[in-house]
Each structure stands twice: as structure tokens, then as C-alpha cells.
Amino acid sequence: MAKFEAGMEAMADMYVFETTTLLEQLDQILMKTESDSSFGEEEINEIFRTMHTIKGSSAMMGLDNMSKLAHAVEDMFYIIREDHPVINSMETLYDLVFTASDLMKAEIELLQEDEYAPTDFSDQMAKIEDFAAVLKNGERSAVQQPAAPAPKTSAKPSLSGTAVKVFFEENCKMENLRALLVINRIRDLCSALEYTPSDIEDNSDTADIIIKNGFDIVFAPAQGQTDNSVIDAIKDCPNVKSCELSGNKQAASAADDGDSTAVRIYFEDDCKMENLRALLVVNRVRDVCEVVSYEPADIEDNADTAKYIIENGFILRFRSDKPDMVLRVIEDAPSVKEYEVISAAPDNKNENVPEQDKKTSGTAQTAAPARQAAPAAAAPKKESRPAPAAGKAPSGGAKQSLISVNLNKLDTLLDLVGEIVITEAMVTSNPDLKGLRLDNFQKSARQLRKLNSELQDTVMSIRMVPLSGAFSKMTRIVRDMKVKLGKDVDLVFEGEETEVDKSVIDQLNDPLMHMVRNSMDHGIEENAEDRINAGKPAKGKITLSAYNASGEVIIVVADDGQGIDPEKVLAKAEKNGILTKPASEYSEKEIFNMIMLPGFSTNEQVTEYSGRGVGMDVVRKNIEKIGGTVSVDSKFGKGTSFIIKIPLSLSIVDGMEVSVGGSIFTIPINSIRESFKAKPEQLVKDTDGKEMIMIRGECFPLIRLYDIYDLEPNTDDLYDGIVILAEGDGKCACLFADELIGEQQVVVKPFSPLLNKYNVKQNGMAGCSILGDGSITIILDVNNIISDF
Amino acid sequence: MENSEPANKNYAADDSEVLFFSIDGTIYGIEIKYVNEIIGIEQITVVPKIPEHIKGVINIRGKVVPVISVRKRFGIEEIPYDDRTCIIVLEFEDGEQVGIIVDRVREVIVVSRSEISKTPDAKSVNSNHYIKSIVNLESGVRLLLDCEKLVRDN
Incomplete structure (x- = not known):
């Protein structure tokens, strides 16, 4: 099923990556502002920009639902930014934005699946729009207070306003209601507004009039708005085909164009879909400046414009007081080959003084003195403009030092390094060389080995990602649960800069989430009084810490909550029938680890977050999948810690090779305790004839590898072969093999799907x-051997 | 993807190339689009605890590829490998490679669509399960195997 139009797939990856990053940034900003409990100007702008970019790129990908939702959020922040309304319910605002962000994230996930059907976001959009309306009304009452509007009206007496004619897309139906929608959207951007036909709300016949004559609006922009921003808002409304100036302000608008900078952009040869690339540039540039116009104008809908762009370039007119920054954005946009500045602003400066004046008065909020100061202030700024206009030299210097790489390429690179490690062993221990004395060869071989191990380290380090990303996702979960459960909890990070392999981190998100939820739900006490009575601070604390220890990364999720009651766990385990020996024989550690057995949950009530008894089992499974282990430690009344140990990297392990018959098995060194030749006095047999080996007073079960794997061994004499004491899952066992071959670094290759079945x-x-x-x-895999055989 | 598929279909509609090999004197064919390469018998590493027809894994230029004995799959007694024994390495659309061990490889023949007919639905025919269609060649009737089923069915 085609999710995107032909040719768009190539951009889909980029879109997913970009949008995910943006949404994550959004979450971080929100989280920060929420804990500071205030919105700074900068944060609002940042959120606004983020939403705007998502809106633009989603529209380009043809994802209308995403684009509209982003638009709704953008609108809301637009109101917040422009009108500074008094926000009574910050919580509602955060909830709305967080939910929107979640919905979009989920949508992006969906997008990556084969069968994709757009989700309907209208519910959430309605909620956001409602809230935005509340904000607006609140703002209006604030405006009633004398200060703000008074100078405004005196500064701009032209209430006769700008007249525009709006046409809607053909066959979009119900033009009158669509017109109403337009009016509602721009109502708050304008200080005065009239439209014909005026009875659009009640009279559906007006639809025909609108089709025939267009929909006429006369408006005066509100404080902080320009004609163009209102027209842009109109153009952004659904189904609007065109919006043209029809009346007296046309000349002024042309003059507006005059003080803009025009740039001609050429795209790389054969990059295809030049029109959409141009749109991408426009969207990017919108974030940093005011886009006045571009040519050809119908790039979004008309694919033929691509040809025009190839031949004549794409002309973009924009207005900004930092044109060099805009130019840099243009240059950094994907597939842009080159650009030239056709007309820079300063040329028009003198002819346009009145226009300048008007513009600054529109943006600066103070009256007379500022008006005089504004042109003066603008002048020195403008002097810097000719520099970028002269050429693109200044923007060429600052290149990004980070690049994003497709993970597949890194996987391939790692595979190749693995091959080289193998090949090196093939060359240097080649049987043809046996018995030869080759001093120089050995010297070169050593050099090769050194370089190889360096290469291996470098490639590994490329794949390393700090845990901070995975950790900071937890902030969000804690935040949501704090609200829902009414518990006050601090989330503290330690060592979040610790790095692990990218493939590990992907597998780590779910388990971490489960554990944090678990700590929130079961760990931290229900009531703050309980905590105070227990001599703990009223505010709970969950600590996420990470550190390196001997080739492993250890991650600890600790809470200072009520801890696990071993009695309760034991009783529950007994009830569920998962005990394998008398209850009194269990050590505390064993009891705690029981909570990770399948189908175990001490919580009587199933809550939204945990208690289904699958959580901790899933945690264990996921961690084991990446070669790690989880254990639980708890002090009743003091708190609980989950300790995760994961290998730094999954792909290259130090192994001990042993032979069994014709087969060679590799046992990872880190699970071997010792290897030895057994002596007759060490062998013990129990009543079932099960063999055990006695080492320094401790008894370990003996597992004969040829036995469990149905192989023909070279020797079945215990005293002839070799015994390896291996440890896994906290338990030890002796593995019996024919012979020890040697130690070697090996590159782990997964089994093919056929065998995995x-x-x-x-x-x-x-x-x-x-x-x-x-x-x-x-x-x-020693863990599985010990637990299964 | 969308562009390449019709092209393939056209190709399959008219002619398709079929690789023929023999097992226990009977000649079977497989579509050439599955065949990656043909190699001589190699050292096979036994993987314990898997079904008998999967003989183990081999190393093809650094890739670990499982191999299946077609004889065992058809329930025919296995014979010692000789210098005519071959491993045909198949590659599926998802990129998975699997080798099949055959007695000997015969030839590649271009077969036109008109020469291919469906198998009768008789369940009684031995190993009918793995047969996709029947090819009527001048030299006689040959059986075309279904690679997916041959390799992936339990």
C-alpha cells in the first residue's frame, strides 16, 4: 500500500527523523517550563516554531491530520505569544500539548508500519480549539483594561482597512461555512473586520454568491499584526484557494515587497520534485523570517512547476533583519545547490521610508518616541546586509560538525569490522605458515592486529549513545503519573552520560518505563503522611543511575518508597503455586526476584499503570534479549532498587572455545568461573543418578554437552575431558566438553530466521x-543451559 | 518497487528460467529467481536440537547459512556426499539465504508459460506438498518445486 505519493518515500525517513526529534525537543521544553511553572518568551517561540515546522513538513508529506493538529497547537501558542493572555489553567494547557505530542508520536510510529491509515485527531483538535477560544476571551477581557489598545488605535487610524477577496477550492462545498471559519480564524488578528456577504452563518444561499463573486473581507490588522500576516492566516485556512488584495492597500503591499530580499535558488541536478523541495525551503525559512512571496507560487499543488524551477530557479522574497541567517538556512536546506541574491533590501530603503516607518510602528508597541528611534535603529542593522548580498562567503564557514547516519550503515560497518577481525585471524594463523620462521611477517601481523582493534573500538564508539535520551523519556512518565496518582515525586538522574550501544538502548526503553511505573505505582507510598510517619521526606524520590563496571553497564532504578514485603511476596507465590521448594528455604534475594516471574503481581488491584503481573516479567525478558540481567534489591520500609546489568556491546565477545565431537562451541568468558580436569573423588551421584561435581565443598550439577545436544563425543570419560564451571542467572553448573581449544574474540552472528523458528x-x-x-x-548461552537442563 | 514488479510479472508471464536438479534419479526444477549460487558441498556445522532435515549451517563468505537436505525432506534415504553433490543457495525476497543439498545439478532451461500446468490436487502423490506445478518439456514431464514451502514449512 502506498503511504506516500510516488517519490515521497525517499523523504519519508527524513520526515520521521526530523519530526521525532522535534517532538522530543517539544517535550523537553514543556517539561522544563512546567517545572519552572512559567513560559518564557523564548520557549513560546520555540514551541510555536516546532509546531510550525511539523505542520509544514506534514502537509508536504500529505499527512493532513498531523498537519492540522500541529496547526491547532500552533494557533493556540500564537494566541499566547501575541496576546499574553492570563492563563488560569496551566495544567489543562500542558495536558493538551502533551496529548497532542503523544498523538503525533504515535502517528509517526504508525507511519513506519506497512499498513497505514491516518488517525482522526478531530477530538483533540476540538479540545485545543476550545481552550484557545477560552484564552482569547480571557485576553479580550484583559484588553478591556485601558493601557494596551489606546495608543494602538491612535497610531493606526486607517480603520477603512485592507480589502481582500477570498476564493475557495472548487467543489469544496458549504462555502459559506468555510468563509465563517476563515472569519473566526482571523477575528483575533484584526482590530476591525467586515465581510460580504454578511449573513453567511444563517443563509446557505450565500455559498453560491461566494462561489461566483468570492468572499470579500475588509479588515484592519490588530496590534502586532501586519496585513501580510493576516493574509497568510487566511491562506492557511482549509480549502482556501486564493486570497487576493482587492482594494486600496494593493499598492502598499507591492511596496512591502520592495523592502524584501529576493533570492534565486537552484537545486541539485536530478534531485527530483524541485517544487516540493522548494516548499521545504519556504517552510524552513518561515521559521526565521517573514516570507513575502515566492515564484512560482503554486509549488504545492502543481508538479509542473518543478520544470520551471529547474530552468529558471526558484525565487523567494523574504523580509528579515538578519538576512544572512536566512541565507544560511537556505543554504543548509536539503538539495540546495546554489543561490544568488537578486535584490537586497538596502536599494529600496530610501524610497520606502514611510513604509519602513509604518512597519516598525506595527511591531514596536510604544508610540511616538519609539517611532522616531526605530528607523534610526534599523539603519545600522541594514548596513550589514550588503555582505551576504555580495556573495555567500560568510555563510560557507560554519558547517555542522554532526551528521546523522542511517543505522543500517553503521550495522554494515560493524559487520565489516567483524569480517576483518575474522580475516585477520585467518591470515595470521594460516596453516600454510606453520613451522615457518617469519620475523617480518609477525611484526606486520602485530601491527595489523593493533590497528584492527583500534578500528573496532572506534566503530563501537560511533554506535555508542548516552543513556540520557532514554532517561529523559522517563521524566514524562513520572510527570503524567504524578498527576494521575496524586503522588509527589522527584526524579533524579545520575550518570546519564553513560554510553551504551544503540541497539541496546532501543531495547531499554520499555523495561525502564515498566520499572519507573512500578516504582511510582507500588514503590512510593500512597499518602505523604505515611512517608512522614516513616521518617522520610514527604516528597518521594526515584533515582535513575547508570555507571560502567567491568565491561558492563549497570543501570539502577531506585525508589525510597515502602519496599517489598518478603512475607507478602512469599504468600502470593505460594498461592500462585510457583514455589519449587519449602517456603522457609528461600533467601530474601530469591524472594525478591520472584516478582519477575511470569504471572506474578503483588498488587491486589490492577491499576492503569501496573498490577497485571506482566510488567516485570516483560522487563526480564527484554533485558535478557539483549544479553543482560535484572535483579531486585529491597529493604522493607526503605525502598526498592532494580539493578540491570547489560553488556556494553552485543556483537563482539571474548569466548573460550571447546570441542565436543566434531563441533566447536564458544562459551563467553564472562560466564566462566574456572575450568579444570575432574578427579574421581569430586564426582557425586544423587539417587536419580544425576551427576554432580564437588568443588571446595560446594556441589554443582554436571551437564554433559554431548548429552543435551545429542552429539557423538570423542570421549565420554569424565576424567579425560574438560569441566568448565560456568555461572549464569546467579546459579552455577559444570559443563563437560571434550577439549579446550583456546580463547578468541568472536563476532556474534544471529541465527537465521529459519533456525530461530x-x-x-x-x-x-x-x-x-x-x-x-x-x-x-x-x-x-549459559543462562539458558543452566535453567533448562 | 511498484515499478519493478510489473516488469517481473511480464517476464514470468512469457518465459521463466528454471534450474533442474536431480534427487534419487528424479528431476525437479526450481525457478531461477530464487537461486543465488551453486556451490560444492562444504563442511557443515551441526546445530543441535533442530529438525532432522536441516543439516546445520555453512559459512558462505562470512554469512552463516542453514542448509537443508532435500532427500531428507522428501523422506528419501540419504547417501554419502560425492563430488557431484551440490548446495544450491536460495535467496528469498526478505533476504534470507538457505542452502539445499541436491544429488546433482542438471541444467537451466527457459520454460514458456504454456508449458507449465498446475498440479492435480491428489494428496496421494508422494511429496506433492512441495510441488508447485508441472512442466511439459520435449524431453519429458518435470516437477517444479515451491521453494517457500520446501524451505519454510514445518
Whole structure:
């Protein structure tokens, strides 16, 4: 199923990446402002810009629902930015924006699936629009107070206003209601507003008139607005085909064009869809300046404009007091090959003094003195303009030092490095070299090995991502739950700069979320009084910390809540029938870890967040999937910690090779405790004939690898082969193999899907790897072997 | 994707190339679009605890590829590998590679659509399950195997 128009798929990746990043930034801004409990000018602008960009790029991708939702949020912040209304209910505002952001994120997720159907956001949009309306009304009552409007009206007596004629798209139907929508949208941007036909709300016959004659609006822009911004707002309304100046202000508008900078942009050869690329440029530039016009104008709808752009370039007129910044944005836009400044503003400066004056009075809010100062202030600024106009030299210097790379490419790179590691072993331990004395060769080989390991380290480090991203997502969860559960909790990060492999981090989000939810829901006490009575501060605390320890990353989710009651857990486990030995024999550690068994939940009531008994089980599964382990530590009454240990990287492990018959198995070094030859006095047999090995007074079960894997061993004599004491999942066992071959770094290759179907992982095989001589070794998963055999 | 597909279909509509190989004296064919390469028998690493017809994995230029014995799959007794034994490496649309062990590879023949007919629905025919269609060639009637089923069915 085609989600996008032909050719758009290529841009879809970029869109998903960009929008996700923007939404994450949005969340961070919101979170910050919420904890500061105030919106700064800068933050509002930032949110506004973010939404604007999302709106633009979504529209370009043809995702109307996304674009409209973003538009609704943008509108709301527009009101906040322009009118500074008194916001009575900050909570509602945050909830609205957070929900919108969530919806959009979910939509982006959906977009990446094969079957995609746009979600209907109209509910959320209605809520946002309602709230925006409340804001507006609140603002209006604020305006009633004398201060603001008085100088405004005196500064701008031209209440006769600007006349525009609006046409709607053909066959869009109900033109009168659409006209009403336009009026409602711009009502707050204008200080005075008249329109014909005027009875659009009640008289559906006006639709025909509008089709025939267009819809006439006469308006005077409100404080802080220009004619153009109102016209832009009209153009942004749904189904509006065109909006033209029809009356007295046409000349002024032309003059507006005069003080703008015009740029001709050329795109890279063969980049295709030049019209949409041009639109992208326009959208980007909109964030930093006022776009006056562009040519061709119908790039959005008319694909033929692409040809025109190829031949004649794309002309963009904009107005900004920092044109060099705008030019840089243009240059950084994708596929832009080159651009030239056709006409810079200063040329028109003198002829347009009255216009200048008017413009500054529109934006500066003070009256007379500011008006005189404004042109003077504007003048020195403008002197800097000729520089970018002369050429693009100044913008060429600042290049980004970061690039975003497709993860697939990094995976391929890592694979290649793996191949090189294998090939190096193939060359340096080539059987042809046996018995030869090759001093120089050995020297070069050593050099090669050194370089290879450096290469390997570098590639690994490229893939490393700090945990801060995964951590900061938790802020959001804590925030939401704080509101819902009425618990006051601080979330503290420690060591969030610790880095792990990208593939690990992707698998880490869900488990972290479950654990944080768990701590919020079960860990922290219901009532603040309980906490105070227990001698703890009223405000709960959840700590997320991370640090490196011996090739592993350790992540701890700790809360200072009520802790786990071992008695309760044990009783519950007994009830659920998951005990395997008498209750009195369980150690505290074992009891705590029971909460991660499938189908276990101590919470009597299932809440929205946890208590279904799947959470901790899923956590354990997910962590184990990436080769890590989870354990629980708790002090009843003091708090609970979940400790996650994950390997730094998944792909290259140090392994010990052992042979069993003709097969070679690799046991990861970090799960081996020791290896030895067994002696007869160490062997113990229980009544079932199960063999055990006694080491320094401790008994460990013996697992014969040939036995569990139905292989033909070279020796089944326990005292002839080798015994490896391996540890996994907190338990130890002795593995019996024919022979120890040696230690080597191996590159983990996953089994093909065909084999995965047969549960090779559950049978203790983690993957395979290719040895120096080209043969394949199977990497054992000690955890699974010990727990299953 | 959308552009390349019709082209493929056109190709399949008229002629398609079929690789023929023999198992226990019977000749079977598979569509060439699945065939990545043909290699001699290699050292196969046994993977424990998997169905018998999957003999294990081999190393093809750094890729670990599982191999299936077609004899075992058809329930025919296995014979020792000789220098005519081949592994045909198949590659599926999702990129997964799987090798199949055959007694010997015969030839590649261009087969036109008119020469292909559907299999009768008789369940009694041995290993009918894996057969996709029947090819009527001048040299005789040949069976065309369904690669997906041959490899992926349980």
C-alpha cells in the first residue's frame, strides 16, 4: 500500500527523523517550563516554531491530520505569544500539548508500519480549539483594561482597512461555512473586520454568491499584526484557494515587497520534485523570517512547476533583519545547490521610508518616541546586509560538525569490522605458515592486529549513545503519573552520560518505563503522611543511575518508597503455586526476584499503570534479549532498587572455545568461573543418578554437552575431558566438553530466521560465529543451559 | 518497487528460467529467481536440537547459512556426499539465504508459460506438498518445486 505519493518515500525517513526529534525537543521544553511553572518568551517561540515546522513538513508529506493538529497547537501558542493572555489553567494547557505530542508520536510510529491509515485527531483538535477560544476571551477581557489598545488605535487610524477577496477550492462545498471559519480564524488578528456577504452563518444561499463573486473581507490588522500576516492566516485556512488584495492597500503591499530580499535558488541536478523541495525551503525559512512571496507560487499543488524551477530557479522574497541567517538556512536546506541574491533590501530603503516607518510602528508597541528611534535603529542593522548580498562567503564557514547516519550503515560497518577481525585471524594463523620462521611477517601481523582493534573500538564508539535520551523519556512518565496518582515525586538522574550501544538502548526503553511505573505505582507510598510517619521526606524520590563496571553497564532504578514485603511476596507465590521448594528455604534475594516471574503481581488491584503481573516479567525478558540481567534489591520500609546489568556491546565477545565431537562451541568468558580436569573423588551421584561435581565443598550439577545436544563425543570419560564451571542467572553448573581449544574474540552472528523458528535460543544457543579457519562455532548461552537442563 | 514488479510479472508471464536438479534419479526444477549460487558441498556445522532435515549451517563468505537436505525432506534415504553433490543457495525476497543439498545439478532451461500446468490436487502423490506445478518439456514431464514451502514449512 502506498503511504506516500510516488517519490515521497525517499523523504519519508527524513520526515520521521526530523519530526521525532522535534517532538522530543517539544517535550523537553514543556517539561522544563512546567517545572519552572512559567513560559518564557523564548520557549513560546520555540514551541510555536516546532509546531510550525511539523505542520509544514506534514502537509508536504500529505499527512493532513498531523498537519492540522500541529496547526491547532500552533494557533493556540500564537494566541499566547501575541496576546499574553492570563492563563488560569496551566495544567489543562500542558495536558493538551502533551496529548497532542503523544498523538503525533504515535502517528509517526504508525507511519513506519506497512499498513497505514491516518488517525482522526478531530477530538483533540476540538479540545485545543476550545481552550484557545477560552484564552482569547480571557485576553479580550484583559484588553478591556485601558493601557494596551489606546495608543494602538491612535497610531493606526486607517480603520477603512485592507480589502481582500477570498476564493475557495472548487467543489469544496458549504462555502459559506468555510468563509465563517476563515472569519473566526482571523477575528483575533484584526482590530476591525467586515465581510460580504454578511449573513453567511444563517443563509446557505450565500455559498453560491461566494462561489461566483468570492468572499470579500475588509479588515484592519490588530496590534502586532501586519496585513501580510493576516493574509497568510487566511491562506492557511482549509480549502482556501486564493486570497487576493482587492482594494486600496494593493499598492502598499507591492511596496512591502520592495523592502524584501529576493533570492534565486537552484537545486541539485536530478534531485527530483524541485517544487516540493522548494516548499521545504519556504517552510524552513518561515521559521526565521517573514516570507513575502515566492515564484512560482503554486509549488504545492502543481508538479509542473518543478520544470520551471529547474530552468529558471526558484525565487523567494523574504523580509528579515538578519538576512544572512536566512541565507544560511537556505543554504543548509536539503538539495540546495546554489543561490544568488537578486535584490537586497538596502536599494529600496530610501524610497520606502514611510513604509519602513509604518512597519516598525506595527511591531514596536510604544508610540511616538519609539517611532522616531526605530528607523534610526534599523539603519545600522541594514548596513550589514550588503555582505551576504555580495556573495555567500560568510555563510560557507560554519558547517555542522554532526551528521546523522542511517543505522543500517553503521550495522554494515560493524559487520565489516567483524569480517576483518575474522580475516585477520585467518591470515595470521594460516596453516600454510606453520613451522615457518617469519620475523617480518609477525611484526606486520602485530601491527595489523593493533590497528584492527583500534578500528573496532572506534566503530563501537560511533554506535555508542548516552543513556540520557532514554532517561529523559522517563521524566514524562513520572510527570503524567504524578498527576494521575496524586503522588509527589522527584526524579533524579545520575550518570546519564553513560554510553551504551544503540541497539541496546532501543531495547531499554520499555523495561525502564515498566520499572519507573512500578516504582511510582507500588514503590512510593500512597499518602505523604505515611512517608512522614516513616521518617522520610514527604516528597518521594526515584533515582535513575547508570555507571560502567567491568565491561558492563549497570543501570539502577531506585525508589525510597515502602519496599517489598518478603512475607507478602512469599504468600502470593505460594498461592500462585510457583514455589519449587519449602517456603522457609528461600533467601530474601530469591524472594525478591520472584516478582519477575511470569504471572506474578503483588498488587491486589490492577491499576492503569501496573498490577497485571506482566510488567516485570516483560522487563526480564527484554533485558535478557539483549544479553543482560535484572535483579531486585529491597529493604522493607526503605525502598526498592532494580539493578540491570547489560553488556556494553552485543556483537563482539571474548569466548573460550571447546570441542565436543566434531563441533566447536564458544562459551563467553564472562560466564566462566574456572575450568579444570575432574578427579574421581569430586564426582557425586544423587539417587536419580544425576551427576554432580564437588568443588571446595560446594556441589554443582554436571551437564554433559554431548548429552543435551545429542552429539557423538570423542570421549565420554569424565576424567579425560574438560569441566568448565560456568555461572549464569546467579546459579552455577559444570559443563563437560571434550577439549579446550583456546580463547578468541568472536563476532556474534544471529541465527537465521529459519533456525530461530525452532527455539535454538531456548536450547542454550545464543548465536554463531565464524572462526579464523572459516569454520563455524556456536556460542552458548549459559543462562539458558543452566535453567533448562 | 511498484515499478519493478510489473516488469517481473511480464517476464514470468512469457518465459521463466528454471534450474533442474536431480534427487534419487528424479528431476525437479526450481525457478531461477530464487537461486543465488551453486556451490560444492562444504563442511557443515551441526546445530543441535533442530529438525532432522536441516543439516546445520555453512559459512558462505562470512554469512552463516542453514542448509537443508532435500532427500531428507522428501523422506528419501540419504547417501554419502560425492563430488557431484551440490548446495544450491536460495535467496528469498526478505533476504534470507538457505542452502539445499541436491544429488546433482542438471541444467537451466527457459520454460514458456504454456508449458507449465498446475498440479492435480491428489494428496496421494508422494511429496506433492512441495510441488508447485508441472512442466511439459520435449524431453519429458518435470516437477517444479515451491521453494517457500520446501524451505519454510514445518
